[in-house]
Amino acid sequence: MNKKFVLGIYDDEDVLLTAIENVRAAGTKIYEVFTPYPIHGIDDVLGIKRSRLPIVAFMCGLFGTCFALWMQIYMLGFDWPMIIGGKPHLAIPSFIPVTFELTVLCAAFGMVITFFIVTNLKPTLKVRMLDKRSTDDKFVMAIEVKEGTTDLAALSKLLRSNGAIEVNEKEVVK
Template sequence: MNKKFVLGIYDDEDVLLHAIENIRATGTKIYDVFSPYPVHGIDDVLGIKRSRLPIVAFFCGITGTSFALWMQIWMLGFDWPMIIGGKPHIALPAFIPVTFELTVLFAAFGMVITFFIVSRLKPSLRVNVFDKRSTDDKFVMAIEVKDGVTDLSALNKLLRTNGAVEVNEKEVVK
């Protein structure tokens, strides 16, 4: 399936941020913005909600903590109880290093796996680069064109009046 996009190419990040505000104010939906480096405040201007990944990290960390404590208590207290250095079978202070490490491990792997699932990233993913200059020195704003709904000349004029130095059309295989 092919999708058609109109690309507005910008030289300056401040001009881009103001353009995003103005274009969104007209009711035009911006598909995505590509930047050669992170732009402070662009998520707020684009209306992107805050990530829920920290919540996932917290629950994965709690799972790691619970697993570590359960594993050590079971192994050293019930399955194969041994007296090591005169300590009791269930010595919680001795369990702190392993518990910490498994908490961090579960949280890290949980966040990475969740990120890949939510982002739909997979080994066979084919990434479409809208404009190669977006990896070097230009900012690219992509707006999806819907057949029979979007007026290309009005969209072209809207991008140019909001500071785009160049406006292109591109068809992408999705």
């Protein structure tokens, strides 16, 4: 299945941000914007919602805390109770280092695994490179062309009127 894109190439991030606002205000859906470095505020301009990854991190960290406390209380209090240094079986203050480490470990692994699942990243992933200059010094706004519904001339004119230095069409084999 082939997808067709119209690419607006920009060489200034402020012009790009203004162009994104104007293109979205004109009712055109932007497929993706590629930049050589992160741009502050571009997520808000593109209308991308805030990530729920911190919620996942909190839940995984909470699981790690509960698991660490349960494991230590069970092992040292019920399974194999021993008196170590005169401390009671359930010496909660001595459980803090292990609990902290397991909380951080579960939160970190949980975030990484969730990120890979949500973004569909896998070792066999082939990255679509629409324009190689987006990794160097240009900003690329990609708009997907739907057959029969997108007017290419009007779209090209819209991008040029909003500061695009170059407008290209690209077909990508999926």
